[in-house]
Amino acid sequence: MNRAIDPITFAVVKNAMDSIVDEVAYTVLRTARSEIVKDVMDYSAAICDRHGQMIAQAKTIALHLGAIPEAMAEVRKRYGDALAPGDAVIVNDPYQGGMHLPDIFMFVPFFYREELEGFCVVICHHTDVGGRVPGSNASDSTEVYQEGLRIPVVKLYERGVVNDIMERVIAQNVRVPDRVLGDLRAQYAASQVGVRELTALFDRYGRDDARRYFAELLDYAERLTREEIRRWPKGTFHFEDFIDDDGLSPEPIPIRVALTVHEDRVSVDYTGSSPQVRAAINSTLSYTKSCTYLSVRCALKGDVPNNAGVFRCIEVHVPEGTVLNPIEPAAVAARALTGYRVFDAMLGALAQVVPDRIPAAGEGGNTVVCLSGK
Structure with missing residues (x-):
C-alpha cells in the first residue's frame, strides 16, 4: 500500500x-x-x-x-x-x-x-x-x-x-x-x-x-488479484461447451475458451466459437466481457474488492461476427442464455487451474415465459 x-x-x-x-x-x-x-x-x-x-x-x-x-x-x-x-x-x-x-x-x-x-x-x-x-x-x-x-x-x-x-x-x-x-x-x-x-x-x-x-x-484490488494469479499454474487451459441450437436451425452452437495464465494476469480468447446466429441468443461484447470478468472474480478470494482493478488483470479477445460479439443488426434479446454458458465454459477452464475454488456445472441457462394481457 x-x-x-x-x-x-x-x-x-x-x-x-x-x-x-x-x-x-x-x-x-x-x-x-x-x-x-x-x-x-x-x-x-x-x-x-x-x-x-x-x-x-x-x-x-x-x-x-x-x-x-x-x-x-x-x-x-x-x-x-x-x-x-x-x-x-x-x-x-x-x-x-x-x-x-x-x-x-x-x-x-x-x-x-x-x-x-x-x-x-x-x-x-x-x-x-x-x-x-x-x-x-x-x-x-x-x-x-x-x-x-x-x-x-x-x-x-x-x-x-x-x-x-x-x-x-x-x-x-x-x-x-x-x-x-x-x-x-x-x-x-x-x-x-x-x-x-x-x-x-x-x-x-x-x-x-x-x-x-x-x-x-x-x-489495491489489482494488487490482490495479481498476487493470487502469481500462485496459479501457468499455461493455456481449454474448455468447450455447446448450446443445442438457436431454435431456428438445428446446428449446435460451440463456445470455445482458451484461458492463458501469465505471470500476474490472465488472457481469455474465444476464437473458434460459433459465428453469430439468426436467433436472438447472440451475446453482446459488453456482456461477454462481463461474464468473463465475473468468472475470474469468482475464482479469487472473497476479500478482493469488486471493482475495475480486477478487470485490469484480465484481457479478453472475442472475434467479431461471432455469437459472443455479433455485428449489427444481430438480435440479442435472449443473450442471457449464451452469457450463462460463457460463464460455465470459463469455470470449466478455471477448474483446471484452481479446482478447489470451482463448483460443479450449473443448469446451463434459464427458461423464461412471458405472459401478457389486459
Whole structure:
C-alpha cells in the first residue's frame, strides 16, 4: 500500500463506498414500480470515479456490472465535458455498450464544487421496451429492430429537468409506460442519493484525499488479484461447451475458451466459437466481457474488492461476427442464455487451474415465459 495512504482511513473509505452504493440499490428497490425490479431484483448499481472506472458495486446482479466500461466509454465519447450537475444519461443500445434492450443504463455525474468527481450508475431490466412481443425478450427475433426501442447515448435529465420529448418517445413505444417511466424515475432518485452521500464523503475528506483513496481502491484490488494469479499454474487451459441450437436451425452452437495464465494476469480468447446466429441468443461484447470478468472474480478470494482493478488483470479477445460479439443488426434479446454458458465454459477452464475454488456445472441457462394481457 502507498505509504501516503493511511490503512485505517482506507478501510473506512472502502466500507463507506460499499455502504453508499448499497443505499443506492436499496433506494431503487423501495421506489421502483415494476415487479421485475421490486420482486425479481433484476437491477444493479455501481459508483465510478471521475475517469469512469468502477470503484464500488452494490450487492446486486454482478453480471450487469462488467458491462459498465463499454457503456461508460460511449457516454464519455458522446458527452465528454458537456455534463452538468443534475444530468442523467441513459442508453440501452447493444451496439453502444448496452447488453440487450430491456436493460437501460443510467449514468448520473457527481460534481463536487463544480468539478466532475464520479458517476452513479444504475441498470434496471425494464418490464417492456416495445418490439414484436410483450416483455421485449423473444428468442426467435432475427434482427435487433424487432426487439424494441433502441435508445442511443442521450440525456434523459438535464440539470435536473426531465427531457420531456425523450420521456414521451419512451412512453409511446412501450406497453406499460407507467412501470417503465416509474422505474426510470427510481433510477434517477436512487442516483441522487448516491450524489448526496458522495458529497458528504468529499466534505469529510476533501477532494485530494478522496481522489487518492479512490485510486488506491483500484490499485489495491489489482494488487490482490495479481498476487493470487502469481500462485496459479501457468499455461493455456481449454474448455468447450455447446448450446443445442438457436431454435431456428438445428446446428449446435460451440463456445470455445482458451484461458492463458501469465505471470500476474490472465488472457481469455474465444476464437473458434460459433459465428453469430439468426436467433436472438447472440451475446453482446459488453456482456461477454462481463461474464468473463465475473468468472475470474469468482475464482479469487472473497476479500478482493469488486471493482475495475480486477478487470485490469484480465484481457479478453472475442472475434467479431461471432455469437459472443455479433455485428449489427444481430438480435440479442435472449443473450442471457449464451452469457450463462460463457460463464460455465470459463469455470470449466478455471477448474483446471484452481479446482478447489470451482463448483460443479450449473443448469446451463434459464427458461423464461412471458405472459401478457389486459
